[in-house]
Amino acid sequence: MSGLQPVRGTHDLLPDDMRRHRHVIETARRAALCFGYQEVATPIFEFTEVFKRTLGDTSDVVTKEMYTFTDKGGETVTLRPENTASVARALISGGLNQHLPLKYFYAGPMFRYERPQKGRLRQFHQTGVELLGVREPGGDVEVIAAGVEFLRRLGAWDRCVLELNTLGDTASRQAYRQVLVAYLNDHRGRLSKDSLERLEKNPLRVLDSKDESDQKIVANAPLSSEYLTPEARDFFAAVRDGLETLGISYQINQRLVRGLDYYSHTCFEITCAELGAQKTVLAGGRYDGLVAMMGGPETPGVGWASGVERCAMLLGETPPAPRPVAIVPMGANAERKAAAIAADLRRQDFVVDLGFSGNMGKRMKRANKIAAVAAIILGDEELARGEAALKLLDSGEQKNVRLGDLAAALAPYR
RNA sequence: GCGGGUGUAGCUCAAUUGGUUAGAGCGCCAGAUUGUGAUUCUGGAGGUUGCGGGAUCGUGCCCCGUCACUCGCCCCA
Structure with a gap:
């Protein structure tokens, strides 16, 4: 074996891998195109602030996973860990709010400084869609339907599970958060070390814990669904109704939360059990506050991202090369x-x-x-x-x- | 960032409880075949046993470190 190795967590895509990879991206692009989403590309790096402001100062992505460096002009820039913040930035930079609603598709590399595992790399690739300027629950339904259609074309949908939850609007979220924190504080003594930390940084995450003792406590925790405002409740009902109309089956998972700060209302995750610990192949949600948070005009948004490498693992046969x-x-x-x-x-x-x-x-x-x-x-x-x-x-x-x-x-x- | 497992030829794997020159299949190259591939037969090349150190008369095998991969945690696509 040679002493020359690629940087940890990065991979060469040789022709066989590349065809699988390409097939996943093409399938996503064509599915998205069928819903009227147009392909865009944003730079693979941005000013660090773009990600810092939007992802939340306490998120792991920001605190330990960003590839950040200073360029020769003294600017602090970061290789994008995800693409939604970049698209929001592009909307603001280009004054695109004149043209709402916008339906965008993207595909490209993302970078996170993490410990590599199967299905988790430092340079990995995502496809995704963003729907900007649509406040109605029909937007959530369309975005989810596009993701499902993509996986269906890939031949993976029948091995996947769609989980759905709502984080509610800001008022719902704040009310629930207060109640949950109070409840968890009452049980501090039996929470795991990790969860004590989550309690400080992102209490909703405790709901997601894999620790047995945590799960017992969580089992009796108040449910977020009981703290939704009537508006948030109606919104979620409309999303569910829309999915049912399309015959898209899903499971409600009240403990499903999103790691990134900008989500509100609908969040969803599509997983495939055969992938092991990194089984999420596509995930997303609504992010109505994001664009405003970045200093742009109040603009609702909803979208998802999907891991290309993870999807490629779900492919059966490698697509053949053209025969010369x-x-x-x-x-x-x-x-x-x-x-x-x-x-x-x-x-x-x-x-x-x-x-x-x-x-x-x-x-x-x-x-x-x-x-x-x-x-x-x-x-x-x-x-x-x-x-x-x-x-x-x-x-x-x-x-x-x-x-x-x-x-x-x-x-x-x- | 934390814990476990694994590193032998391009690939998949062998190598008696530490004992001569580290083997096989597949793949690769060449020849049989100077107007015919795939099949078949014959031959050949290819290894600092991930890397560095240590213990031993002696290590692919034991010990330490390191790098990479892998499984799980954290987190996430």
Whole structure:
């Protein structure tokens, strides 16, 4: 093994991996496009403030996971740990609130300084959608439906579970938070060390604890659903109703909370148990306060992000590479002719492999190795007749074809 | 950031409780085959046993450190 290794938590995507990766992104893009979402790309780094202000000063993402550095101009910038804050920033920078509602799709790398595990990398990739400027619960429903459609096309939806919860509006959230903190404080003595810390930073997170003792306490904790304002309750009912109309099945999980500060109302998470500890493949929610929090105009938003690497693990077969046509010339004369034939076929969008050296045997071996559908064999005898030998490599069948008819003869195998 | 497990050829794995020159399959290269791949046969290349230190007459195997991967925690996509 070589001493040269990639940076911890980063990976090379060699062709097989890359095709899986590409397939996931293309599937997400096409699904999102069907809902009218258009692709955008924001820079992979932003001024650190963009993430610091929006994610919450106590979130792990901000406190320990950001790749932050000072550039040569003395600016403090951060590699994006997620894309929603960037999109919100772009909306403000570009004055895009003139054009609401906006429906955006994105795909690209994200960076978090974490301890790597399966399905958790330091450079990973996400696809996602953001719907900006829509206050109605129908927006939440559409966004979730787009995520479900994506996973359905991927062939993964029937192995996934959609969990749904509401955090309520600000008033609901504050009321519940107060009650929960009071309850948890009464049981301080039996809370785990981690949860004592959560109690300070993000009390809702205690609901999510995997610690057994915590779970016993949480089991009797007051429920957030009992502290919703009538408006928040109606909103959530409308979202649920919308999903049911579409036949999208879900489970209510009252302990489902989001790590990032900007969420309100609907939050959801789609998991696939076969992935182990990092089983969330797609998650999101509503973030009505985000744009305003960043200093922009009050703009509601809802969206999700999905992990490309995690989705790629759910794929069965690796999507095949396109099968080329190999050209096998013999002799200098044929070689020149081969270049012209290759150029002509490529102009017609055939995938053509023309080797750089080797005798016929070598070139045929290479044709086989790259899984060519056919070999166009060019020898002086054939060329003298204005023909080539066309050999189909799956069947071994071989026939002579006039040079002008090659494209037509190959059309069925394109 | 915390705890457990694992590192032997490009890949998957062997290597008697510490004992000569670390093996196999697959893959790769070459030849059989100077106008035919895939199949078959023959041959070949490829290793600082992750790296560094220590104990031992002697280590792939024991001890310490380190790096990477992996499982879980934290957190998250």
